Amino acid sequence: MTQTSTGTGTFVEVDTRAGRVRGAWRGRPDAPGTSAAFLGIPFAEPPVGVLRFAAPVPKAPWEGVRDALEYGATAQRGDPGVTLIPEPSVPGDSTLNVNVFTPRPERVEPGTDEALPVLVWIHGGGYFAGSPASPWYDGAAFNRDGVVTVSVSYRLGFDGFGWISDAPQNRGVRDWLLALEWVRDNIAAFGGDPDRVTIAGQSAGGGAVLTLLGMDAAQHLFHGVYAISGALADVTPERSEKFGRELAVAAGVEPTRAGLSTLPEERILELQKTATDLGAEGFEDMLENGLALCPTVDGDLIPRSTSDSLAAGVGADKPLVIGATDDEFSMVFADAEKKLRWIPKSFMLRKLGMPRAALKPYLAANADVAAKGTARIAGRFLTDRMFRTSLVRLVQVRDDAPTWVYRFSWPSGTFGFAEHCVDVPFFFDCLDSIAIEPLAGPNPPQQLADEVHRAAVTFITTGEPGWPRYTDAARATRVYDTPTTTVTDGYAGVRPLLAG
Known part of the structure; x- marks a missing residue:
């Protein structure tokens, strides 16, 4: 590590395997809670020209010192994303980058007390949008709590996941793998322990880490998984x-x-x-x-569905935290709430694909939501169909593998329910960041962020989040709300949908 001060701050340099990079301290290096950021470090050659539809190629070594002071180019173009998370687009060709946030940018020996645990974050966005350059994904709070944090980029949409007759499939997945190899090979130079890597993500990112959990080829690259609202694909x-x-x-x-x-x-x-x-x-x-442009069961890199892989015991040695918000997609019906109140709940649910035999049991199991009107029960069913039923099934096929289950139930002050993405700033403990109010409303509870973030840090550090493991007998579920509780079978409302 080399440090230099200027009138605008203190730079810090670290040697990676490809070359030296220059990052910057945020605050005084000797101040408690301060961390350094290294932004836009390329882990692969730009995926353009002959490399456009190829597997990613590791970045060639460079001479001198490479500035890592600004976010690199993003695969997302122009559009700021499809969610309420601020995810800026950055123009340019070199879109395969990592961003490293660390409180201790100096080389350590893996496995020693000095080596810090590592969080690797894979962003969401439906596999066609999203950006690792979001201010919400800054690792400052995790750094404060002794966790090195890395956010990664990957090719999106057709470039990342589209079928081409003579090109390798799952190019975006191959990008994840190469980024994780970069972490394995380089993170010790930033103070991190390559033997204690937790992968985490939300929405498509949650689906990404579950896909990796079920991949034989990825098992050596991480040691724990935290899946937030995982949108699994497993396209045929x-x-x-x-x-x-x-x-x-x-x-x-x-x-x-x-x-x-x-x-x-x-x-x-x-x-x-x-x-x-x-x-x-x-x-x-x-x-x-599901979505069409997603990880595909290609018979090669991904030989079987994630569910089948987990049932076969792949990833059974990896601790997993998995959960979802209560009303991921209820926003779909929010604007039509007044109109939908005249439509019978049973008719609406059948139109959305509710099996006839499950209708009455489902309404009974979700009577509290049904009492709030047709729009709310339709949104809950859509959430269950797209997120929560697959979550419960994956937990079941994991059997005795170490698994912890949660629900995020705190209702947003903007929407009145726990919608998609609302839990992300609580996970990163960044309620003071930009664009929080449109998603969470004014004055979201800091105490809840403390609880969600603390459990994540505990899991990344120790392999357990702090509440009882899920077993088929007890079905312990942490419910994040005000107050937070631990209940039995927190996903009982989806069980009428699991019979088919």
Whole structure:
């Protein structure tokens, strides 16, 4: 480590395997709770030209000192994202980067008391949007509590997950793997312990870490998993190929690397947006089959579905914390709440795909939500269908593997329920960051952020979050609310949907 001071702050330099990087302290280096940030460190060559639809290639060594003072280019273009999380887009070609936040930017020996545990964060955004440059993903609070934090980028949409006849599939997944290899090989130089790496993510990022948990090829790269509102995909190879061929036909090119490489990035994004437009028919297909541009069961890198892999014991040695918000997608119906109150609840639920045999048991199990109207019970069912039923099934197939389950139930001061993404600033303990109020309302409870964040730090540090493990007998569930409690079978409301 080398430090230099200027009139605007103190820089700090660290040697990675590819070369030396210059980051910056936030505050005085000797002040309690201070950390250093190294932004936009490339872990791969820019995925452009002949590398556009290829597996990622490790970044070649460079000479001299490379500035790591600003976020690198993002795979997300222009659009600020599809959620209420502030996720800026940064132009440029070198989109495969890591951002490292550390309280101790000096080389340590792995496995020693000086080596700090590591959190690796994979952002969400439906696998087609999102950015690691969000101020919410800054690791300052984790650094304060002795955790080195890394946020990673990956290719999105068709470039990351689209089927091409002569290209490696799951290119975005391969980006995750190479980023984790970078962490394994370099994080000790930043004070982190490569033998204590927890991977975490939310929404598509939550699905990403669950995908990695079920991948034989990834097991040596991490030691614990924290899945927040995980949106698993497991696209079938037939569906992936059909989507890829149809996009190529719409573009008027062959479904090959040569054919698709003739299309500018803007045209691919335009075709992708048209092909994934969620009209009425597309919405039903998404409910039934999930998103089309996601990790694919390709028979190679991902040989089987995540559920089948976990049932076979893959990742059974890895501790897992998994949970969701109570009303992930109730926002879909929020604007139509007054109109929907005239529509019978049973009719609405059947239109959304509720099995007839499950209708009465489901309404009984969720009577408190049903009492709030058709929009709220429709939103809860949509949430259950897309997130919470798969969560319970994954926990069940994990059997005796170390697993902890939670629900985030605190109702947003903006929406009146616990919507998608509202838990993220609590996890990062960044309620003083920008754009919090549109998602959480005014004055979200700091005590709840303390509890959520503390449990995450405890898990990353010790492998246990601080409440009882989930077993089929007790089904212990931490419910984050004011107050926070631990209950038996916190996901009882989804059980009528699990019989099929």
